[in-house]
Amino acid sequence: MSRGADLELASVTKSYSGTVAVDRISIRIPAGTYCCLLGPSGCGKSSTLRMIAGHEEISDGDIVIGNRVVNGEPPVKRGTAMMFQSYALFPHLSVRDNVAFSLKMRGASKADRHKRADEMLELVAMTPYADRLPAQLSGGQQQRVALARSLVTDPVILLLDEPLSALDPFLRIRMRAELKRFQRELGITFIHVTHGQEEAMALADLAVVMNHGKIEQAGTPQEIFDRPATEFVAKFMGGHNVIDLGGKRVTVRADKVALGADETAMPTVHTRGGTVTSVEYQGYTVVVTLAGDDQQELLAIVPERTFFASPVEPGARAAIGWDSRDIHELAASA
Missing domain, CATH: 2.40.50.100 (RNA polymerase II/Efflux pump adaptor protein, barrel-sandwich hybrid domain)
Structure with missing residues (x-):
């Protein structure tokens, strides 16, 4: 498994038809950090995540992963992987084939991609469910499969778009502890979008509070809670x-x-x-x-x-x- 990579956003801006969604934000996220982007709906956090992933083009500025400016690179070349809010599992594929799907798209042999998928399923304690369909799994189990699928390509940065929002409160607490454990064990950078203050406080090494497309404050959860920079x-x-x-x-x-x-x-x-x-x-x-x-x-x-x-x-x-x-x-x- 690759280790994490530094991520730097340098005056990154995103405009949609003249409306500024992300307004010249700059921040450096060190390798191996669990970073939470949080703020109210419309603050720019999801647009920021999609620009890092390469699913949205930036309007201005630079995104640097490791020592590479990746502005024009497609998602598959960036060393990032995305875990979506809905998990986006293929209902007709087994758990193993869901996890292996991106490797199939890259031309890996069936034996190689299944071997790698089984390694990821073992990591997230889902080996006994490898032959099941997603509909036969609980919400927490589906999330583990989605996580395994995101990690199977060996990313240096994992991007998580509100991954806990579909879970009930009890399971959400349990799964956020697992996410933190996985991040520590893997040593890669996690960037996690959430609107939940409690979630960010529990998970983040670095919390970034956004409002109207700008960064209001970035720091440890303790710094932000104990010494908020602004009234917002x-x-x-x-x-x-x-x-x-x-x-x-x-x-x-x-x-x-x-x-x-x-x-x-x-x-x-x-x-x-x-x-x-x-x-x-x-x-x-x-x-x-x-x-x-x-x-x-x-x-x-x-x-x-x-x-x-x-x-x-x-x-x-x-x-x-x-x-x-x-x-x-x-x-x-x-």
Whole structure:
């Protein structure tokens, strides 16, 4: 199995009939990185993935894989492979023949392509299902077959287009752990498009948050969650209060605030009051939302034991408080 390759996007732009979908983005993704591109629908993440794959022509800029500018190269020459959201398995072919299909298109002998397909099926623990049809498999099993098919050509970069979106929540959690394990074992670069913040946080070494065709912030999940660069990133990632404080826009993580019934009784330096609009019990924690007196939404994530020692209900008066050390100042959006 080949190891990963560095990927660099240099001022890459994509326009459709005058509408800019990707706007001069530049980023370097080191070999062997699990990178998640995330953002809301229409932010440009899928267009970026398709340009890397060679399924979309770039309008301007360069895509560099390893030491090669690949702008004009077809997908088969780039050393990339794509795993699609729908898995796109051929219903009339066996699991083994689905995995081997791209090798057949490249002219490999039946014996060679089946040998290679069987190696990939062993990797994803699907050997017992080699002779079955896709319709005889569960959603998680189909995903493993799609992954094996993507890896059979020995790519240096695997591109994944929302590969977990069709799975139920329990299976999604299990399969994302498997994706991370496969990426570590193979050592190749994974670039994974998702609109799920939790998914990106769980998987990524490098998370790239996009908005309106631009990169708002790139960094480790911890950096992005703990120190969002812009108000958009803070709101998109969730779990933050965005507050006007002394003429500045700041964030305070919702798990860093205290919750009380009255602003004057809060033991913290900074406070905001409001009316409780919702209380959501989530097991270890309780999420309390307030409509602030200044019309801003306020959020507190409180340990279960702390909340039930002094609970509040929707419609009640409450306040949140925080210390100066928990304030993070925001920059303007990209």
